[in-house]
Amino acid sequence: MAPELIALFTAFGVIFLAELPDKTMVATLVLTTRYRAWPVFVGVTVAFAVQCVVAATFGGVLTLLPDRLVAGIVALLFGVGAFLLLKESFAADDEESAESGSGGAVTFRRAALTSFGVLFAAEWGDASQLATAALSARYGAPVFVGVGAFLALVVVAGIAVLVGRKIAGRIPTHLIQRVSGAIFAVFAAVAAWQAIMG
Numbered sequence: 408m409a410p411e412l413i414a415l416f417t418a419f420g421v422i423f424l425a426e427l428p429d430k431t432m433v434a435t436l437v438l439t440t441r442y443r444a445w446p447v448f449v450g451v452t453v454a455f456a457v458q459c460v461v462a463a464t465f466g467g468v469l470t471l472l473p474d475r476l477v478a479g480i481v482a483l484l485f486g487v488g489a490f491l492l493l494k495e496s497f498a499a500d501d502e503e504s505a506e507s508g509s510g511g512a513v514t515f516r517r518a519a520l521t522s523f524g525v526l527f528a529a530e531w532g533d534a535s536q537l538a539t540a541a542l543s544a545r546y547g548a549p550v551f552v553g554v555g556a557f558l559a560l561v562v563v564a565g566i567a568v569l570v571g572r573k574i575a576g577r578i579p580t581h582l583i584q585r586v587s588g589a590i591f592a593v594f595a596a597v598a599a600w601q602a603i604m605g
Contacts, residue, residue, distance in 0.1 A: 414546035418555030421542065422535045426563040430594050434529050435522075435564050437587040439571025440578070442518035448568050450522025455560040458530040462539035463553030475602045482598035485528070485591050493588035496581045529594075535560065 426432055438447045530536050539556040543549040 410546065411548045411551040414542065414548040415551040415555040417546070418539065418542050418552040419559045421538050422556045422559035423562060425534050425538060426560060427566075429534065431526065431529050431533065431535065431560070432563050432567045433590060434525055434594070435567035436571040436574075437590055438518075438522045438525060439568045440574050441587060442513055442522065443515070444568045444572050446515045446518035447522045447571075448564060450519035450524075451526040451564045452561055453519075454523045454526035454530065455557055455564065457527065458536055459539060459553045459557040459560070462536045462556065463543045463549040465540060478598045478602035482595045482602055485525075485595035485598060489588045489591035489595055491588075493585060493592075496585045496588060 435447065435451050438451070535556065539552060542556075543552040546552055
């Protein structure tokens with residue numbers, strides 16, 4: 408087998424296994440319970456594409472970024488996400504009748520951009536990004552490593568979107584938002600702890 412294909416399949420396998428239990432899958436699932444599936448999938452897929460290009464292009468350089476800085480930025484972004492989700496969930500209680508009348512529809516663009524932002528932030532310094540960078544440096548085939556990593560992330564996102572849609576149809580929106588906000592708050596706290604403790 409050609410070394411480039413070995414790099415591609417290795418990247419796919421490593422990233423797929425690393426992402427299944429990771430915050431990236433959970434964040435995608437949470438977003439899908441909040442927004443329509445298609446814009447979430449588009450947003451996270453674009454975020455993954457950008458992150459894979461960055462990781463594959465810069466190889467081992469990403470591992471030189473200060474861990475505390477990356478963790479601090481991730482903590483801030485997840486903290487803002489948690490605040491917004493919780494605020495919206497409690498506002499929904501006060502305006503439930505108005506919300507049900509309007510349908511509370513979120514535009515495709517807003518859902519996709521929100522999904523992009525959350526996943527773009529979540530991937531900085533994540534195990535999959537660092538693994539992509541390391542594999543790119545090891546195999547010297549950044550395009551194939553990047554494609555393998557991207558495909559793995561898209562498959563994981565697809566699984567999360569399918570599961571999220573099934574959950575969303577059975578649980579009240581405000582409850583999903585509160586649980587999502589709590590999960591994002593935990594991610595923020597973990598990242599903040601990493602930033603402080605280094």
